[in-house]
Amino acid sequence: MHELSLVQGLLGQLESLAGQHGASRILKVRVSIGEESCIVEDSFRFGFDAIKTESSLTERAELQIQKVPGSDLMLMQVEME
Amino acid sequence: MCKSCGCHISPDTDKSTTRASKHDNSKIVDVHKSLLEANRRQAEKNRHHIEAMGAVAINMISSPGSGKTTLLEATIDRLGDRLRIGVIEGDIETERDAERIRKKGVPVVQLTTGGACHLDAPLVHKGLHELEALAHEKSGPFFDLIFIENVGNLVCPATFDLGEHRRIVLLSVPEGSDKPAKYPAVFSTADLFLITKTDLIKYFDFSVKEAVSEAKRIKPSLESMEISSKTGDGLDEWCEYLESLCN
Structure with missing residues:
Protein backbone atom coordinates (compact mmCIF):
# COMPACT_ATOMS: atom_id res chain seq x y z
CA MET A 1 0.00 0.00 0.00
CA HIS A 2 2.67 2.55 -0.91
CA GLU A 3 -0.09 4.18 -2.93
CA LEU A 4 -1.31 5.80 0.28
CA SER A 5 1.97 7.61 0.90
CA LEU A 6 2.00 8.71 -2.74
CA VAL A 7 -1.54 10.05 -2.35
CA GLN A 8 -0.43 11.98 0.73
CA GLY A 9 2.33 13.55 -1.37
CA LEU A 10 -0.23 14.44 -4.03
CA LEU A 11 -2.56 16.11 -1.53
CA GLY A 12 0.35 18.13 -0.19
CA GLN A 13 1.06 19.35 -3.72
CA LEU A 14 -2.60 20.21 -4.25
CA GLU A 15 -2.60 22.30 -1.08
CA SER A 16 0.40 24.32 -2.18
CA LEU A 17 -0.97 24.74 -5.72
CA ALA A 18 -4.28 25.98 -4.35
CA GLY A 19 -2.37 28.42 -2.14
CA GLN A 20 -0.35 29.72 -5.11
CA HIS A 21 -3.46 30.25 -7.21
CA GLY A 22 -5.75 31.52 -4.48
CA ALA A 23 -8.18 28.65 -4.92
CA SER A 24 -10.39 27.28 -2.18
CA ARG A 25 -11.61 24.13 -3.87
CA ILE A 26 -10.02 21.48 -6.04
CA LEU A 27 -12.44 20.19 -8.67
CA LYS A 28 -10.45 17.76 -10.79
CA VAL A 29 -7.06 16.20 -10.55
CA ARG A 30 -5.44 14.48 -13.51
CA VAL A 31 -2.54 12.17 -12.90
CA SER A 32 -0.67 9.78 -15.16
CA ILE A 33 0.59 6.47 -13.84
CA GLY A 34 3.36 4.63 -15.67
CA GLU A 35 2.60 1.04 -16.63
CA GLU A 36 5.87 -0.08 -14.98
CA SER A 37 5.55 2.11 -11.90
CA CYS A 38 4.29 -0.64 -9.54
CA ILE A 39 1.46 1.68 -8.61
CA VAL A 40 -1.94 0.03 -8.58
CA GLU A 41 -4.54 2.32 -10.08
CA ASP A 42 -7.39 1.03 -7.92
CA SER A 43 -5.35 1.36 -4.71
CA PHE A 44 -4.28 4.86 -5.66
CA ARG A 45 -7.89 5.84 -6.29
CA PHE A 46 -9.03 4.17 -3.08
CA GLY A 47 -6.38 6.08 -1.13
CA PHE A 48 -7.28 9.36 -2.79
CA ASP A 49 -10.99 8.98 -2.08
CA ALA A 50 -10.25 7.98 1.51
CA ILE A 51 -7.98 10.93 2.30
CA LYS A 52 -9.52 13.71 0.20
CA THR A 53 -12.45 14.10 2.60
CA GLU A 54 -10.11 15.18 5.39
CA SER A 55 -9.90 18.67 3.88
CA SER A 56 -12.62 20.96 2.55
CA LEU A 57 -10.17 21.89 -0.19
CA THR A 58 -10.23 18.42 -1.72
CA GLU A 59 -13.37 16.75 -0.37
CA ARG A 60 -15.18 17.01 -3.70
CA ALA A 61 -12.19 16.54 -5.97
CA GLU A 62 -12.52 14.07 -8.79
CA LEU A 63 -9.49 11.99 -9.68
CA GLN A 64 -8.81 11.13 -13.31
CA ILE A 65 -6.09 8.61 -14.01
CA GLN A 66 -4.36 8.00 -17.29
CA LYS A 67 -2.11 4.99 -17.76
CA VAL A 68 1.00 5.80 -19.77
CA PRO A 69 4.22 3.97 -20.72
CA GLY A 70 7.14 4.28 -18.33
CA SER A 71 7.57 4.17 -14.59
CA ASP A 72 6.74 7.66 -13.38
CA LEU A 73 3.79 9.08 -11.50
CA MET A 74 2.94 12.56 -12.73
CA LEU A 75 0.54 15.25 -11.63
CA MET A 76 -0.61 16.55 -15.01
CA GLN A 77 -3.39 19.04 -14.48
CA VAL A 78 -5.55 20.47 -11.73
CA GLU A 79 -8.86 22.26 -12.06
CA MET A 80 -9.66 24.52 -9.13
CA GLU A 81 -11.80 27.46 -8.12
CA MET B 1 -15.23 17.77 -17.98
CA HIS B 32 3.28 18.12 -15.43
CA LYS B 33 5.33 17.36 -12.38
CA SER B 34 6.48 14.00 -11.09
CA LEU B 35 5.12 13.03 -7.70
CA LEU B 36 8.22 10.91 -7.23
CA GLU B 37 10.45 13.93 -7.84
CA ALA B 38 10.89 14.87 -4.17
CA ASN B 39 12.04 11.34 -3.38
CA ARG B 40 14.35 11.34 -6.39
CA ARG B 41 15.98 14.62 -5.34
CA GLN B 42 16.59 13.29 -1.84
CA ALA B 43 17.95 10.05 -3.31
CA GLU B 44 20.53 12.03 -5.31
CA LYS B 45 21.58 13.83 -2.13
CA ASN B 46 21.86 10.49 -0.33
CA ARG B 47 24.10 9.17 -3.12
CA HIS B 48 26.45 12.15 -2.73
CA HIS B 49 26.39 11.73 1.03
CA ILE B 50 27.29 8.03 0.74
CA GLU B 51 30.11 8.82 -1.68
CA ALA B 52 31.41 11.49 0.72
CA MET B 53 31.54 8.72 3.34
CA GLY B 54 33.73 6.79 0.88
CA ALA B 55 31.15 4.07 0.38
CA VAL B 56 29.10 2.20 -2.16
CA ALA B 57 25.51 1.50 -1.11
CA ILE B 58 23.44 -1.56 -1.89
CA ASN B 59 19.65 -1.65 -1.67
CA MET B 60 18.50 -5.20 -0.90
CA ILE B 61 14.93 -5.97 -1.92
CA SER B 62 12.98 -9.19 -1.46
CA SER B 63 9.90 -10.75 0.10
CA PRO B 64 9.90 -11.20 3.88
CA GLY B 65 11.87 -14.26 4.91
CA SER B 66 13.97 -14.70 1.79
CA GLY B 67 17.21 -14.48 3.74
CA LYS B 68 18.39 -10.87 3.49
CA THR B 69 19.56 -10.62 7.10
CA THR B 70 21.11 -14.10 7.11
CA LEU B 71 23.03 -13.24 3.94
CA LEU B 72 24.23 -10.02 5.58
CA GLU B 73 25.45 -11.97 8.61
CA ALA B 74 27.34 -14.41 6.38
CA THR B 75 28.75 -11.51 4.33
CA ILE B 76 30.00 -9.68 7.43
CA ASP B 77 31.65 -12.91 8.63
CA ARG B 78 33.59 -13.11 5.38
CA LEU B 79 34.32 -9.47 4.60
CA GLY B 80 34.09 -7.73 7.96
CA ASP B 81 37.82 -7.71 8.56
CA ARG B 82 38.65 -6.43 5.07
CA LEU B 83 35.88 -3.89 4.42
CA ARG B 84 34.31 -1.27 6.63
CA ILE B 85 30.65 -2.27 6.49
CA GLY B 86 27.63 -0.35 7.73
CA VAL B 87 24.02 -1.52 7.68
CA ILE B 88 20.70 0.29 7.58
CA GLU B 89 17.83 -2.04 8.44
CA GLY B 90 14.31 -1.28 7.30
CA ASP B 91 11.35 -2.94 8.98
CA ILE B 92 7.77 -2.08 9.77
CA GLU B 93 8.34 -2.78 13.46
CA THR B 94 11.02 -4.03 15.90
CA GLU B 95 14.80 -3.80 16.27
CA ARG B 96 15.28 -7.51 15.72
CA ASP B 97 17.24 -7.43 12.49
CA ALA B 98 19.50 -4.66 13.80
CA GLU B 99 20.19 -6.69 16.94
CA ARG B 100 21.31 -9.63 14.79
CA ILE B 101 23.68 -7.42 12.78
CA ARG B 102 24.93 -5.59 15.89
CA LYS B 103 26.15 -8.91 17.27
CA LYS B 104 28.48 -9.06 14.29
CA GLY B 105 30.16 -5.88 15.51
CA VAL B 106 29.34 -3.53 12.62
CA PRO B 107 27.55 -0.18 12.91
CA VAL B 108 23.84 -0.68 12.28
CA VAL B 109 20.80 1.59 12.30
CA GLN B 110 17.25 0.30 12.47
CA LEU B 111 14.63 2.30 10.62
CA THR B 112 11.07 1.38 11.48
CA THR B 113 8.51 2.64 9.01
CA GLY B 114 5.57 2.29 11.42
CA GLY B 115 3.40 0.61 8.82
CA ALA B 116 4.80 1.74 5.49
CA CYS B 117 5.74 -1.13 3.20
CA HIS B 118 8.94 0.38 1.82
CA LEU B 119 11.84 2.65 2.68
CA ASP B 120 12.02 6.03 1.00
CA ALA B 121 14.89 8.44 0.45
CA PRO B 122 14.06 10.84 3.34
CA LEU B 123 14.06 7.92 5.82
CA VAL B 124 17.37 6.65 4.49
CA HIS B 125 18.78 10.18 4.78
CA LYS B 126 18.00 10.04 8.49
CA GLY B 127 19.54 6.57 8.69
CA LEU B 128 22.76 7.72 7.03
CA HIS B 129 23.25 10.47 9.61
CA GLU B 130 22.68 8.03 12.44
CA LEU B 131 25.10 5.56 10.87
CA GLU B 132 27.69 8.29 10.44
CA ALA B 133 27.36 9.28 14.12
CA LEU B 134 27.71 5.65 15.24
CA ALA B 135 30.81 5.08 13.14
CA HIS B 136 32.34 8.36 14.27
CA GLU B 137 32.50 7.06 17.83
CA LYS B 138 34.51 4.06 16.64
CA SER B 139 36.78 4.70 13.71
CA GLY B 140 35.70 7.82 11.87
CA PRO B 141 32.67 8.34 9.63
CA PHE B 142 33.97 6.29 6.73
CA PHE B 143 32.75 3.10 5.12
CA ASP B 144 33.49 0.92 2.12
CA LEU B 145 30.10 -0.70 1.85
CA ILE B 146 26.68 0.31 3.17
CA PHE B 147 23.87 -2.22 2.97
CA ILE B 148 20.33 -0.92 3.05
CA GLU B 149 18.01 -3.80 3.84
CA ASN B 150 14.61 -2.76 2.58
CA VAL B 151 11.27 -3.73 4.15
CA GLY B 152 10.37 -7.26 3.08
CA ASN B 153 8.18 -6.67 0.04
CA LEU B 154 8.64 -7.56 -3.62
CA VAL B 155 6.46 -4.77 -4.99
CA CYS B 156 6.51 -1.34 -3.37
CA PRO B 157 10.25 -0.81 -2.74
CA ALA B 158 10.85 -0.92 -6.51
CA THR B 159 9.29 2.54 -6.90
CA PHE B 160 11.66 4.33 -4.51
CA ASP B 161 15.26 5.23 -5.30
CA LEU B 162 17.08 5.43 -1.96
CA GLY B 163 20.36 6.76 -3.30
CA GLU B 164 21.88 3.32 -3.69
CA HIS B 165 24.59 2.44 -6.23
CA ARG B 166 23.37 -1.12 -6.78
CA ARG B 167 19.93 -2.63 -6.35
CA ILE B 168 19.87 -6.32 -5.58
CA VAL B 169 16.79 -8.50 -5.61
CA LEU B 170 16.72 -11.78 -3.67
CA LEU B 171 14.40 -14.68 -4.34
CA SER B 172 14.51 -17.72 -2.06
CA VAL B 173 13.89 -21.24 -3.32
CA PRO B 174 10.70 -21.82 -1.24
CA GLU B 175 9.04 -18.80 -2.88
CA GLY B 176 8.96 -20.47 -6.29
CA SER B 177 10.65 -19.82 -9.61
CA ASP B 178 7.62 -18.07 -11.11
CA LYS B 179 8.17 -14.90 -9.07
CA PRO B 180 10.20 -12.90 -11.64
CA ALA B 181 7.32 -13.30 -14.10
CA LYS B 182 4.78 -12.33 -11.45
CA TYR B 183 6.66 -9.36 -9.99
CA PRO B 184 8.44 -7.91 -13.02
CA ALA B 185 8.94 -4.33 -11.84
CA VAL B 186 11.41 -5.11 -9.10
CA PHE B 187 13.43 -7.29 -11.47
CA SER B 188 13.40 -4.63 -14.19
CA THR B 189 15.03 -2.13 -11.82
CA ALA B 190 17.56 -4.53 -10.24
CA ASP B 191 21.28 -4.75 -11.00
CA LEU B 192 21.77 -8.27 -9.64
CA PHE B 193 19.44 -11.19 -8.98
CA LEU B 194 20.32 -13.57 -6.12
CA ILE B 195 18.64 -16.93 -5.77
CA THR B 196 18.95 -17.75 -2.06
CA LYS B 197 18.47 -20.85 0.11
CA THR B 198 19.73 -23.07 -2.70
CA ASP B 199 20.44 -25.78 -0.10
CA LEU B 200 16.65 -26.36 -0.09
CA ILE B 201 16.38 -26.94 -3.81
CA LYS B 202 15.99 -30.72 -3.43
CA TYR B 203 12.85 -30.22 -1.35
CA PHE B 204 11.09 -27.74 -3.62
CA ASP B 205 9.79 -27.64 -7.13
CA PHE B 206 12.06 -24.73 -8.04
CA SER B 207 13.60 -24.35 -11.47
CA VAL B 208 16.70 -22.13 -11.49
CA LYS B 209 16.48 -22.14 -15.28
CA GLU B 210 12.91 -20.78 -15.23
CA ALA B 211 13.70 -18.09 -12.63
CA VAL B 212 16.80 -16.90 -14.48
CA SER B 213 15.25 -16.97 -17.95
CA GLU B 214 12.14 -15.09 -16.77
CA ALA B 215 14.33 -12.50 -15.06
CA LYS B 216 16.43 -12.13 -18.21
CA ARG B 217 13.31 -11.77 -20.31
CA ILE B 218 12.35 -8.79 -18.13
CA LYS B 219 15.87 -7.36 -18.10
CA PRO B 220 18.33 -9.02 -20.51
CA SER B 221 21.41 -7.56 -18.80
CA LEU B 222 20.41 -8.82 -15.32
CA GLU B 223 23.12 -11.10 -13.91
CA SER B 224 22.22 -13.78 -11.40
CA MET B 225 23.95 -15.79 -8.68
CA GLU B 226 22.89 -18.83 -6.66
CA ILE B 227 23.64 -18.66 -2.95
CA SER B 228 23.17 -20.62 0.24
CA SER B 229 24.08 -18.60 3.31
CA LYS B 230 23.75 -21.81 5.30
CA THR B 231 26.22 -24.00 3.40
CA GLY B 232 28.31 -21.13 2.02
CA ASP B 233 27.73 -22.15 -1.60
CA GLY B 234 28.01 -19.15 -3.90
CA LEU B 235 29.30 -16.83 -1.19
CA ASP B 236 32.77 -16.58 -2.77
CA GLU B 237 31.28 -15.22 -5.98
CA TRP B 238 29.00 -12.85 -4.03
CA CYS B 239 31.88 -11.51 -1.95
CA GLU B 240 34.06 -11.06 -5.04
CA TYR B 241 31.25 -9.05 -6.59
CA LEU B 242 31.03 -6.83 -3.49
CA GLU B 243 34.78 -6.31 -3.31
CA SER B 244 34.90 -5.38 -6.99
CA LEU B 245 32.34 -2.64 -6.30
CA CYS B 246 34.55 -1.15 -3.61
CA ASN B 247 37.71 -0.97 -5.72
Whole structure:
Protein backbone atom coordinates (compact mmCIF):
# COMPACT_ATOMS: atom_id res chain seq x y z
CA MET A 1 0.00 0.00 0.00
CA HIS A 2 2.67 2.55 -0.91
CA GLU A 3 -0.09 4.18 -2.93
CA LEU A 4 -1.31 5.80 0.28
CA SER A 5 1.97 7.61 0.90
CA LEU A 6 2.00 8.71 -2.74
CA VAL A 7 -1.54 10.05 -2.35
CA GLN A 8 -0.43 11.98 0.73
CA GLY A 9 2.33 13.55 -1.37
CA LEU A 10 -0.23 14.44 -4.03
CA LEU A 11 -2.56 16.11 -1.53
CA GLY A 12 0.35 18.13 -0.19
CA GLN A 13 1.06 19.35 -3.72
CA LEU A 14 -2.60 20.21 -4.25
CA GLU A 15 -2.60 22.30 -1.08
CA SER A 16 0.40 24.32 -2.18
CA LEU A 17 -0.97 24.74 -5.72
CA ALA A 18 -4.28 25.98 -4.35
CA GLY A 19 -2.37 28.42 -2.14
CA GLN A 20 -0.35 29.72 -5.11
CA HIS A 21 -3.46 30.25 -7.21
CA GLY A 22 -5.75 31.52 -4.48
CA ALA A 23 -8.18 28.65 -4.92
CA SER A 24 -10.39 27.28 -2.18
CA ARG A 25 -11.61 24.13 -3.87
CA ILE A 26 -10.02 21.48 -6.04
CA LEU A 27 -12.44 20.19 -8.67
CA LYS A 28 -10.45 17.76 -10.79
CA VAL A 29 -7.06 16.20 -10.55
CA ARG A 30 -5.44 14.48 -13.51
CA VAL A 31 -2.54 12.17 -12.90
CA SER A 32 -0.67 9.78 -15.16
CA ILE A 33 0.59 6.47 -13.84
CA GLY A 34 3.36 4.63 -15.67
CA GLU A 35 2.60 1.04 -16.63
CA GLU A 36 5.87 -0.08 -14.98
CA SER A 37 5.55 2.11 -11.90
CA CYS A 38 4.29 -0.64 -9.54
CA ILE A 39 1.46 1.68 -8.61
CA VAL A 40 -1.94 0.03 -8.58
CA GLU A 41 -4.54 2.32 -10.08
CA ASP A 42 -7.39 1.03 -7.92
CA SER A 43 -5.35 1.36 -4.71
CA PHE A 44 -4.28 4.86 -5.66
CA ARG A 45 -7.89 5.84 -6.29
CA PHE A 46 -9.03 4.17 -3.08
CA GLY A 47 -6.38 6.08 -1.13
CA PHE A 48 -7.28 9.36 -2.79
CA ASP A 49 -10.99 8.98 -2.08
CA ALA A 50 -10.25 7.98 1.51
CA ILE A 51 -7.98 10.93 2.30
CA LYS A 52 -9.52 13.71 0.20
CA THR A 53 -12.45 14.10 2.60
CA GLU A 54 -10.11 15.18 5.39
CA SER A 55 -9.90 18.67 3.88
CA SER A 56 -12.62 20.96 2.55
CA LEU A 57 -10.17 21.89 -0.19
CA THR A 58 -10.23 18.42 -1.72
CA GLU A 59 -13.37 16.75 -0.37
CA ARG A 60 -15.18 17.01 -3.70
CA ALA A 61 -12.19 16.54 -5.97
CA GLU A 62 -12.52 14.07 -8.79
CA LEU A 63 -9.49 11.99 -9.68
CA GLN A 64 -8.81 11.13 -13.31
CA ILE A 65 -6.09 8.61 -14.01
CA GLN A 66 -4.36 8.00 -17.29
CA LYS A 67 -2.11 4.99 -17.76
CA VAL A 68 1.00 5.80 -19.77
CA PRO A 69 4.22 3.97 -20.72
CA GLY A 70 7.14 4.28 -18.33
CA SER A 71 7.57 4.17 -14.59
CA ASP A 72 6.74 7.66 -13.38
CA LEU A 73 3.79 9.08 -11.50
CA MET A 74 2.94 12.56 -12.73
CA LEU A 75 0.54 15.25 -11.63
CA MET A 76 -0.61 16.55 -15.01
CA GLN A 77 -3.39 19.04 -14.48
CA VAL A 78 -5.55 20.47 -11.73
CA GLU A 79 -8.86 22.26 -12.06
CA MET A 80 -9.66 24.52 -9.13
CA GLU A 81 -11.80 27.46 -8.12
CA MET B 1 -15.23 17.77 -17.98
CA CYS B 2 -17.09 21.01 -17.40
CA LYS B 3 -20.06 20.67 -15.08
CA SER B 4 -22.45 22.72 -17.21
CA CYS B 5 -22.03 21.15 -20.64
CA GLY B 6 -19.93 18.03 -20.13
CA CYS B 7 -17.14 19.08 -22.53
CA HIS B 8 -13.69 17.50 -22.29
CA ILE B 9 -10.89 19.81 -21.35
CA SER B 10 -7.94 19.09 -23.58
CA PRO B 11 -4.52 19.53 -21.97
CA ASP B 12 -2.74 19.80 -25.33
CA THR B 13 -2.98 22.98 -27.39
CA ASP B 14 -2.76 25.63 -24.70
CA LYS B 15 0.87 26.21 -23.75
CA SER B 16 0.13 28.42 -20.77
CA THR B 17 0.29 26.83 -17.34
CA THR B 18 -2.88 28.45 -16.09
CA ARG B 19 -6.06 29.35 -17.86
CA ALA B 20 -9.64 30.08 -17.06
CA SER B 21 -12.11 27.38 -17.85
CA LYS B 22 -14.46 28.47 -20.62
CA HIS B 23 -17.75 27.80 -18.93
CA ASP B 24 -17.45 28.61 -15.28
CA ASN B 25 -15.18 30.48 -12.92
CA SER B 26 -12.78 27.64 -12.31
CA LYS B 27 -9.15 27.68 -13.28
CA ILE B 28 -7.11 24.95 -14.96
CA VAL B 29 -3.49 24.59 -13.99
CA ASP B 30 -1.10 22.45 -16.04
CA VAL B 31 1.42 20.97 -13.67
CA HIS B 32 3.28 18.12 -15.43
CA LYS B 33 5.33 17.36 -12.38
CA SER B 34 6.48 14.00 -11.09
CA LEU B 35 5.12 13.03 -7.70
CA LEU B 36 8.22 10.91 -7.23
CA GLU B 37 10.45 13.93 -7.84
CA ALA B 38 10.89 14.87 -4.17
CA ASN B 39 12.04 11.34 -3.38
CA ARG B 40 14.35 11.34 -6.39
CA ARG B 41 15.98 14.62 -5.34
CA GLN B 42 16.59 13.29 -1.84
CA ALA B 43 17.95 10.05 -3.31
CA GLU B 44 20.53 12.03 -5.31
CA LYS B 45 21.58 13.83 -2.13
CA ASN B 46 21.86 10.49 -0.33
CA ARG B 47 24.10 9.17 -3.12
CA HIS B 48 26.45 12.15 -2.73
CA HIS B 49 26.39 11.73 1.03
CA ILE B 50 27.29 8.03 0.74
CA GLU B 51 30.11 8.82 -1.68
CA ALA B 52 31.41 11.49 0.72
CA MET B 53 31.54 8.72 3.34
CA GLY B 54 33.73 6.79 0.88
CA ALA B 55 31.15 4.07 0.38
CA VAL B 56 29.10 2.20 -2.16
CA ALA B 57 25.51 1.50 -1.11
CA ILE B 58 23.44 -1.56 -1.89
CA ASN B 59 19.65 -1.65 -1.67
CA MET B 60 18.50 -5.20 -0.90
CA ILE B 61 14.93 -5.97 -1.92
CA SER B 62 12.98 -9.19 -1.46
CA SER B 63 9.90 -10.75 0.10
CA PRO B 64 9.90 -11.20 3.88
CA GLY B 65 11.87 -14.26 4.91
CA SER B 66 13.97 -14.70 1.79
CA GLY B 67 17.21 -14.48 3.74
CA LYS B 68 18.39 -10.87 3.49
CA THR B 69 19.56 -10.62 7.10
CA THR B 70 21.11 -14.10 7.11
CA LEU B 71 23.03 -13.24 3.94
CA LEU B 72 24.23 -10.02 5.58
CA GLU B 73 25.45 -11.97 8.61
CA ALA B 74 27.34 -14.41 6.38
CA THR B 75 28.75 -11.51 4.33
CA ILE B 76 30.00 -9.68 7.43
CA ASP B 77 31.65 -12.91 8.63
CA ARG B 78 33.59 -13.11 5.38
CA LEU B 79 34.32 -9.47 4.60
CA GLY B 80 34.09 -7.73 7.96
CA ASP B 81 37.82 -7.71 8.56
CA ARG B 82 38.65 -6.43 5.07
CA LEU B 83 35.88 -3.89 4.42
CA ARG B 84 34.31 -1.27 6.63
CA ILE B 85 30.65 -2.27 6.49
CA GLY B 86 27.63 -0.35 7.73
CA VAL B 87 24.02 -1.52 7.68
CA ILE B 88 20.70 0.29 7.58
CA GLU B 89 17.83 -2.04 8.44
CA GLY B 90 14.31 -1.28 7.30
CA ASP B 91 11.35 -2.94 8.98
CA ILE B 92 7.77 -2.08 9.77
CA GLU B 93 8.34 -2.78 13.46
CA THR B 94 11.02 -4.03 15.90
CA GLU B 95 14.80 -3.80 16.27
CA ARG B 96 15.28 -7.51 15.72
CA ASP B 97 17.24 -7.43 12.49
CA ALA B 98 19.50 -4.66 13.80
CA GLU B 99 20.19 -6.69 16.94
CA ARG B 100 21.31 -9.63 14.79
CA ILE B 101 23.68 -7.42 12.78
CA ARG B 102 24.93 -5.59 15.89
CA LYS B 103 26.15 -8.91 17.27
CA LYS B 104 28.48 -9.06 14.29
CA GLY B 105 30.16 -5.88 15.51
CA VAL B 106 29.34 -3.53 12.62
CA PRO B 107 27.55 -0.18 12.91
CA VAL B 108 23.84 -0.68 12.28
CA VAL B 109 20.80 1.59 12.30
CA GLN B 110 17.25 0.30 12.47
CA LEU B 111 14.63 2.30 10.62
CA THR B 112 11.07 1.38 11.48
CA THR B 113 8.51 2.64 9.01
CA GLY B 114 5.57 2.29 11.42
CA GLY B 115 3.40 0.61 8.82
CA ALA B 116 4.80 1.74 5.49
CA CYS B 117 5.74 -1.13 3.20
CA HIS B 118 8.94 0.38 1.82
CA LEU B 119 11.84 2.65 2.68
CA ASP B 120 12.02 6.03 1.00
CA ALA B 121 14.89 8.44 0.45
CA PRO B 122 14.06 10.84 3.34
CA LEU B 123 14.06 7.92 5.82
CA VAL B 124 17.37 6.65 4.49
CA HIS B 125 18.78 10.18 4.78
CA LYS B 126 18.00 10.04 8.49
CA GLY B 127 19.54 6.57 8.69
CA LEU B 128 22.76 7.72 7.03
CA HIS B 129 23.25 10.47 9.61
CA GLU B 130 22.68 8.03 12.44
CA LEU B 131 25.10 5.56 10.87
CA GLU B 132 27.69 8.29 10.44
CA ALA B 133 27.36 9.28 14.12
CA LEU B 134 27.71 5.65 15.24
CA ALA B 135 30.81 5.08 13.14
CA HIS B 136 32.34 8.36 14.27
CA GLU B 137 32.50 7.06 17.83
CA LYS B 138 34.51 4.06 16.64
CA SER B 139 36.78 4.70 13.71
CA GLY B 140 35.70 7.82 11.87
CA PRO B 141 32.67 8.34 9.63
CA PHE B 142 33.97 6.29 6.73
CA PHE B 143 32.75 3.10 5.12
CA ASP B 144 33.49 0.92 2.12
CA LEU B 145 30.10 -0.70 1.85
CA ILE B 146 26.68 0.31 3.17
CA PHE B 147 23.87 -2.22 2.97
CA ILE B 148 20.33 -0.92 3.05
CA GLU B 149 18.01 -3.80 3.84
CA ASN B 150 14.61 -2.76 2.58
CA VAL B 151 11.27 -3.73 4.15
CA GLY B 152 10.37 -7.26 3.08
CA ASN B 153 8.18 -6.67 0.04
CA LEU B 154 8.64 -7.56 -3.62
CA VAL B 155 6.46 -4.77 -4.99
CA CYS B 156 6.51 -1.34 -3.37
CA PRO B 157 10.25 -0.81 -2.74
CA ALA B 158 10.85 -0.92 -6.51
CA THR B 159 9.29 2.54 -6.90
CA PHE B 160 11.66 4.33 -4.51
CA ASP B 161 15.26 5.23 -5.30
CA LEU B 162 17.08 5.43 -1.96
CA GLY B 163 20.36 6.76 -3.30
CA GLU B 164 21.88 3.32 -3.69
CA HIS B 165 24.59 2.44 -6.23
CA ARG B 166 23.37 -1.12 -6.78
CA ARG B 167 19.93 -2.63 -6.35
CA ILE B 168 19.87 -6.32 -5.58
CA VAL B 169 16.79 -8.50 -5.61
CA LEU B 170 16.72 -11.78 -3.67
CA LEU B 171 14.40 -14.68 -4.34
CA SER B 172 14.51 -17.72 -2.06
CA VAL B 173 13.89 -21.24 -3.32
CA PRO B 174 10.70 -21.82 -1.24
CA GLU B 175 9.04 -18.80 -2.88
CA GLY B 176 8.96 -20.47 -6.29
CA SER B 177 10.65 -19.82 -9.61
CA ASP B 178 7.62 -18.07 -11.11
CA LYS B 179 8.17 -14.90 -9.07
CA PRO B 180 10.20 -12.90 -11.64
CA ALA B 181 7.32 -13.30 -14.10
CA LYS B 182 4.78 -12.33 -11.45
CA TYR B 183 6.66 -9.36 -9.99
CA PRO B 184 8.44 -7.91 -13.02
CA ALA B 185 8.94 -4.33 -11.84
CA VAL B 186 11.41 -5.11 -9.10
CA PHE B 187 13.43 -7.29 -11.47
CA SER B 188 13.40 -4.63 -14.19
CA THR B 189 15.03 -2.13 -11.82
CA ALA B 190 17.56 -4.53 -10.24
CA ASP B 191 21.28 -4.75 -11.00
CA LEU B 192 21.77 -8.27 -9.64
CA PHE B 193 19.44 -11.19 -8.98
CA LEU B 194 20.32 -13.57 -6.12
CA ILE B 195 18.64 -16.93 -5.77
CA THR B 196 18.95 -17.75 -2.06
CA LYS B 197 18.47 -20.85 0.11
CA THR B 198 19.73 -23.07 -2.70
CA ASP B 199 20.44 -25.78 -0.10
CA LEU B 200 16.65 -26.36 -0.09
CA ILE B 201 16.38 -26.94 -3.81
CA LYS B 202 15.99 -30.72 -3.43
CA TYR B 203 12.85 -30.22 -1.35
CA PHE B 204 11.09 -27.74 -3.62
CA ASP B 205 9.79 -27.64 -7.13
CA PHE B 206 12.06 -24.73 -8.04
CA SER B 207 13.60 -24.35 -11.47
CA VAL B 208 16.70 -22.13 -11.49
CA LYS B 209 16.48 -22.14 -15.28
CA GLU B 210 12.91 -20.78 -15.23
CA ALA B 211 13.70 -18.09 -12.63
CA VAL B 212 16.80 -16.90 -14.48
CA SER B 213 15.25 -16.97 -17.95
CA GLU B 214 12.14 -15.09 -16.77
CA ALA B 215 14.33 -12.50 -15.06
CA LYS B 216 16.43 -12.13 -18.21
CA ARG B 217 13.31 -11.77 -20.31
CA ILE B 218 12.35 -8.79 -18.13
CA LYS B 219 15.87 -7.36 -18.10
CA PRO B 220 18.33 -9.02 -20.51
CA SER B 221 21.41 -7.56 -18.80
CA LEU B 222 20.41 -8.82 -15.32
CA GLU B 223 23.12 -11.10 -13.91
CA SER B 224 22.22 -13.78 -11.40
CA MET B 225 23.95 -15.79 -8.68
CA GLU B 226 22.89 -18.83 -6.66
CA ILE B 227 23.64 -18.66 -2.95
CA SER B 228 23.17 -20.62 0.24
CA SER B 229 24.08 -18.60 3.31
CA LYS B 230 23.75 -21.81 5.30
CA THR B 231 26.22 -24.00 3.40
CA GLY B 232 28.31 -21.13 2.02
CA ASP B 233 27.73 -22.15 -1.60
CA GLY B 234 28.01 -19.15 -3.90
CA LEU B 235 29.30 -16.83 -1.19
CA ASP B 236 32.77 -16.58 -2.77
CA GLU B 237 31.28 -15.22 -5.98
CA TRP B 238 29.00 -12.85 -4.03
CA CYS B 239 31.88 -11.51 -1.95
CA GLU B 240 34.06 -11.06 -5.04
CA TYR B 241 31.25 -9.05 -6.59
CA LEU B 242 31.03 -6.83 -3.49
CA GLU B 243 34.78 -6.31 -3.31
CA SER B 244 34.90 -5.38 -6.99
CA LEU B 245 32.34 -2.64 -6.30
CA CYS B 246 34.55 -1.15 -3.61
CA ASN B 247 37.71 -0.97 -5.72
